[in-house]
Amino acid sequence: MISLEDAMRKPTPAPDADTNAFWLGMRNSQLLLQYCGDCGNVQYYQQGLCRDCGGENLLHRPASGRGKVYSFSVVHRAPGPAFKVDVPYAVLLVELKEGPRMISTYIGGNPQEVTFDMDVELVFEAITDEITLPRFRRA
């Protein structure tokens, strides 16, 4: 069970051993993708080894920030009290130009204008001193 106090706060990412470099990159306005030096697989979700070949020769490279809306859902009823002030907002499943998909939210426009395959670009939004979240706006 979670406490009501926790439910009132928006969840903030807590960087861990797999994600420290990623969140540091976000602070510096870079969304770091992992490229496998052995098989060429590209990963958004940060891990200590390649999901395809198991190799650990992973290199970070910043994403172009370009992508398309693969799917989306406009939230009208908030998932708990912390998000009530934000509704309606569009949760996006973005397919990055580099291949991987990621979850984010739409900013800079009316959520109702989001469509499938819409071109979007990355925006860096600092939510605390440590954490910057990746958001997307219409490209």
Add this chain to the structure above:
Amino acid sequence: MSKNSTSPVRKATLRGKVAVIGIGISPVGKVPGKSPLWLAADATKKCLADAGIEKREIDGVLSCHAMASPFHRFSIAFSEYFGIQPTFSNTLQVSGATAATMFNIGAAAIHGGLAETVLVVGGDSLLSGLTPELALRSLTENRDQQYEMPFGIPVANTFAMTAHRHMKEFGTTPEQLAEVAVVQRRHASRTPGAQQIKPITVDDVLNSGMVTTPYHKLDCSLISDGGAAFLLTSAERAKELEIQKPVYILGGGECHTHEHIFLMPSLTATGAVGSSRKAYDMAGYGPKDMDVAGIYDCFTGTVIMMLEDLGFCSKGEGGRFVADGQTTYGGQIPSNTHGGLLSFAHSGVPGSLFHFYEVIAQLRGQCGDRQVPDANLGLVHSLGGGYATNATTILGTERTL
């Protein structure tokens, strides 16, 4: 020539080895003043009475987690609460898919000699044991804390994005989604104790207010209290006990394709394809042989996608299949005849146990005016975590063995 290459490969199977000998259900819907453990215990008492055995004969307990209960080891806390000391027990966690895994694993434990009589039990009180805000947030809590939750993903959202993509790829309409809710409400109206029985129309669903596109309020399952319990034992022991209508586990399968929604291989073809194929192969029956089904229905679009992935219709046809009346009486596969999570009750992870209760009652011919005639083969599919987890169980009467 090596010995191995000449001997036929004998695939291990659970087919017909284990029977369900008792079923029990607590009051469901709004059940104030009762804890998850009480709901589970009440269902278990009824289950024992149904099987005609004593609690000391239970030597195995499998359960699922309860969000409104503080116990991490729910199966252990339950055993203490109920005054039993099992020699096989676990609390399983694959979200909504846990129900079917409890049946499959319970059967495997009996067949493998770990236990003789396994109680499968769950209970939770999302409606009375949590505030609405905590219930919603608890349902969301299983999303990733770094990659998903910071973006305000409601529990409905992963399912909404898959359904939305299904609409784009196959032309599934909001009206077809709504029809799922309409059919199941009609089913619930014949089920004693169902939480929502007032008839609804497609327009009612479309006008019920948007939760997260494309889902309206009435496209979403309920928030409920309730528990259910089942007793499994070997086919031989079921005979010794002279159980009148044993229902056999014929096949089981699981398939888990991802943890994060953004790593789901396809948004419109799920692990249900793999889990049901395993279950059908073990049972020796196919989707067209099934007489009745319990299909996980956290949202209306979930049912449409599962009808396709479980093989009841082809990919992309799920919406039309429902609109054609194929999921109700007289159709190809009467599904969720109790009303499902959408109208009967949805007490979190135990909610899918109600699908088992209904399908088993149908196979025993105990469903009164909602009985599916000559029901001998039934399928239950459970899933969770935005299709992360999938588990299927196929059940049959004595004549299907």
